[in-house]
Amino acid sequence: xxxxxxxxxxxxxxxxxxxxxxxxxxxxxxxxxxxxxxxxxxxxxxxxxxxxxxxxxxxxxxxxxxxxxxxxxxxxxxxxxxxxxxxxxxxxxxxxxxxxxxxxxxxxxxxxxxxxxxxxxxxxxxxxxxxxxxxxxxxxxxxxxxxxxxxxxxxxxxxxxxxxxxxxxxxxxxxxxxxxxxxxxxxxxxxxxxxxxxxxxxxxxxxxxxxxxxxxxxxxxxxxxxxxxxxxxxxxxxxxxxxxxxxxxxxxxxxxxxxxxxxxxxxxxxxxxxxxxxxxxxxxxxxxxxxxxxxxxxxxxxxxxxxxxxxxxxxxxxxxxxxxxxxxxxxxxxxxxxxxxxxxxxxxxxxxxxxxxxxxxxxxxxxxxxxxxxxxxxxxxxxxxxxxxxxxxxxxxxxxxxxxxxxxxxxxxxxxxxxxxxxxxxxxxxxxxxxxxxxxx
Numbered sequence: 001x002x003x004x005x006x007x008x009x010x011x012x013x014x015x016x017x018x019x020x021x022x023x024x025x026x027x028x029x030x031x032x033x034x035x036x037x038x039x040x041x042x043x044x045x046x047x048x049x050x051x052x053x054x055x056x057x058x059x060x061x062x063x064x065x066x067x068x069x070x071x072x073x074x075x076x077x078x079x080x081x082x083x084x085x086x087x088x089x090x091x092x093x094x095x096x097x098x099x100x101x102x103x104x105x106x107x108x109x110x111x112x113x114x115x116x117x118x119x120x121x122x123x124x125x126x127x128x129x130x131x132x133x134x135x136x137x138x139x140x141x142x143x144x145x146x147x148x149x150x151x152x153x154x155x156x157x158x159x160x161x162x163x164x165x166x167x168x169x170x171x172x173x174x175x176x177x178x179x180x181x182x183x184x185x186x187x188x189x190x191x192x193x194x195x196x197x198x199x200x201x202x203x204x205x206x207x208x209x210x211x212x213x214x215x216x217x218x219x220x221x222x223x224x225x226x227x228x229x230x231x232x233x234x235x236x237x238x239x240x241x242x243x244x245x246x247x248x249x250x251x252x253x254x255x256x257x258x259x260x261x262x263x264x265x266x267x268x269x270x271x272x273x274x275x276x277x278x279x280x281x282x283x284x285x286x287x288x289x290x291x292x293x294x295x296x297x298x299x300x301x302x303x304x305x306x307x308x309x310x311x312x313x314x315x316x317x318x319x320x321x322x323x324x325x326x327x328x329x330x331x332x333x334x335x336x337x338x339x340x341x342x343x344x345x346x347x348x349x350x351x352x353x354x355x356x357x358x359x360x361x362x363x364x365x366x367x368x369x370x371x372x373x374x375x376x377x378x379x380x381x382x383x384x385x386x387x388x389x390x391x392x393x394x395x396x397x398x399x400x401x402x403x404x405x406x407x408x409x410x411x412x413x414x415x416x417x418x419x420x421x422x423x424x425x426x427x428x429x430x431x432x433x434x435x436x437x438x439x440x441x
Contacts, residue, residue: 012190012191012193012194012195013194013195016190017130017131017134017194018131018134018135018143018146019146019190020187020190020191020193020194021086021126021127021130021131021147021191021194022127022131022146022147022149022150023150023183023187023190024120024123024124024127024147024150024187025124025127025147025148025150025151025154026150026151026153026154026183026187027090027093027120027154027180027183027184027187028061028066028120028123028124028151028154029150029151029152029154029155029158030154030155030157030158030180030183031060031061031097031116031117031120031180032060032061032062032155033154033155033158033159033162033274034158034162034173034176034177034180035056035057035060035061035062035100035113036255036256036257037158037159037162037173037176037256037267037270037271037274038162038170038172038173038176039053039056039256039257040256040257040260040267041169041170041173041267042056042109042170042173045170046105046106046109048106050381050382050385051382052106053257053381054377054378054379054380054381054382055110055378056109056110056113057250057374057377057378057380057381058374058375058377058378059110059113059114059117059374060113060114060116060117060377061113061116061117061120061121062117062249062370062373062377063117063249063370063371063373063374063377064117064370064371064373064374065113065114065115065116065117065118065121065370066117066118066120066121066124066366066370067121067366067367067368067369067370067371067374068117068118068121068367069089069117069118069119069120069121069122069123070121070122070124070125070362070363070366070367070370071121071363071364071366071367072118072122072363073085073089073121073122073123073124073125073126073359073363074125074126074359074360074361074362074363074364074366075359075360075363076122077125077126077129077359077360077363078200078356078357078358078359078360081196081197081200081204082126082129082130082133082194082196082197082200082359083194083196085122085123085126086126086130086191086192086194087191087192089119089120089122089123090119090123090184090185090187090188090191091188092115092118092119092122093115093116093119093120093123093184094181094184094185094188095115096112096113096114096115096116096117096119097112097116097177097178097180097181097184098112098177098178098181099111099112099115100112100113100116100174100177101174101175101177101178101181102174121366121370124362124366125359125362125363125366126359127147128144128147128346128349128350128362129197129350129358129359129362130194130197131143131144131146131147131350132144132347132350132351132419133197133198133199133200133350133355133358133419134197134198137416137417137418137419137421138294138416139294140294140347140351141289141290141293141294141298141347141415142290142291142293142294144343144346144347144350145285145286145289145290145293145343145346145347146290147346148285148289148290148338148342148343148346149282149285149286149290151342152278152281152282152285152337152338153278153282155274155275155278155281156275156278156279156281156282158176159271159272159274159275159278160275161176161179162176162271162275163268163271163272163275166267166268166271199355199419200355202355203355203356207356220356220357220360221357221360223357224353224357224360224361224364227427229352229426229427230353230361232410233348233352233353233361234361234365235406235410236348236352236406236407236410236411236412237345237348237349237352237365238365238368238369239402239403239406239407239410240341240344240345240403240406240407241341241342241345241349241365241369241403242368242369242372242403243399243400243402243403243406244309244340244341244342244399244400244403245341245369245370245372245373246372246373246376246396246399247309247313247396247397247399247400248337248340248341248342249370249373249376249377250373250376250377250380250396251396255270255274256270256271256274257381258384258389259273259274259321259326261384262321262384262389263321263326264321273326273330276330276334277330277333277334278334279334280330280331280334280335280338281334281335281337281338282338283335283338284305284334284335284336284337284338284339285338285339285343286338288301288305288335288338288339289301289338289339289343293339293343293344293347293415294415294416298344298347298411298413298414298415299407299408299411301339302339302340302341302344302407302408302411303404303407303408304339305335305336305337305338305339305340305341306336306340306341306400306403306404306407306408307404308332308333308335308336309332309333309336309337309340309400309404310397310400310401310404311332312328312329312332312333312336313329313333313393313396313397313400314397315328315329315332316329316333316393317389317390317393317394317396317397318390341403341407344407344411348412348414349361349362349365350362350419351412351414351419351422352412352414352422352426354423354427355419355423380392
């Protein structure tokens with residue numbers, strides 16, 4: 001029997017557990033936005049050139065830092081349990097937040113950025129996995145959608161704080177990171193009271209029985225890429241999440257920078273505009289995804305969001321960056337993001353892989369996606385400097401069109417089914433055969 005932890009909340013189950021886990025997404029998104037909203041301030045304070053600006057973005061919670069964290073965290077989650085990440089990742093996060101808040105030079109800022117990136121990356125696969133495994137089948141989209149809701153509230157609130165703190169300059173940014181540190185401590189305290197995932201515990205008991213019987217077990221990583229059902233899932237999930245994130249991820253970090261340097265807005269105006277955008281994302285996440293995705297065709301909901309996102313970026317790219325253009329973009333993109341690739345990826349990535357490597361698969365995909373964002377984020381500032389925003393905007397529109405086509409064509413029908421039913425339906429006899437011949441790498 002697991003020992004009770006002395007410093008932990010009690011009875012963290014149901015929606016309380018969902019809140020404790022989904023808040024990982026709040027501090028992930030909050031970290032990205034806190035960095036994005038202060039990018040110009042750090043650039044002026046430390047005299048950063050475009051290469052250093054790109055490096056901060058590339059190694060952040062928005063990109064490669066999170067990629068490394070997810071790769072490690074996904075494997076540990078499947079091997080040792082969901083709780084191991086819950087117990088330790090936010091301690092690392094708090095150290096990184098404190099380091100950024102106290103930064104006086106570029107190495108301190110960069111090191112803190114990398115630490116936070118790795119911590120939030122490690123927490124993302126386990127958050128989606130745990131919520132999905134513990135949720136009732138008829139409420140899985142609603143429960144997983146809570147992570148998207150937290151992911152949206154993080155930027156909305158952080159941009160409000162950034163707007164209010166704008167008169168304080170860089171001190172305001174430091175205070176925002178301290179607020180994230182305090183929230184991370186509260187989440188860490190709650191999550192220590194979570195029970196282990198029942199589905200994972202059952203899987204481990206089954207594996208132990210197989211080991212006792214002396215069964216030879218195959219490399220799970222090899223199976224991830226060789227089974228047809230897995231290859232189909234990888235194409236769908238990487239297709240929608242990578243190409244959507246090449247636009248959304250770069251936008252999340254650079255949009256205030258674009259507003260200020262292309263649109264001529266002040267820091268306060270840029271942060272205020274982004275706060276409104278994310279408020280629309282919060283609204284559509286709740287009313288569009290959490291309320292509808294368990295009841296209506298998910299392909300239709302995804303398709304509406306994808307098309308709205310493409311239209312939003314076409315308007316922003318081809319029209320002068322005036323207030324009517326910016327308002328139209330904020331309304332369309334903000335609403336699209338709530339029912340878009342982020343929400344559906346979080347749901348489908350937990351449904352389409354077996355328990356034995358569910359988090360590992362997410363970690364690998366998250367690594368690929370965030371590594372892609374890292375490369376694009378490193379290139380983007382220089383691209384905009386040399387060729388202008390319009391060229392960069394056209395490239396991002398192409399990314400969005402690709403993600404929309406893949407998602408609309410390949411969206412799975414998993415609504416109202418348990419994870420075990422989905423696994424049996426997707427793998428059939430092959431799943432039962434591999435059940436007695438696989439273990440973690």
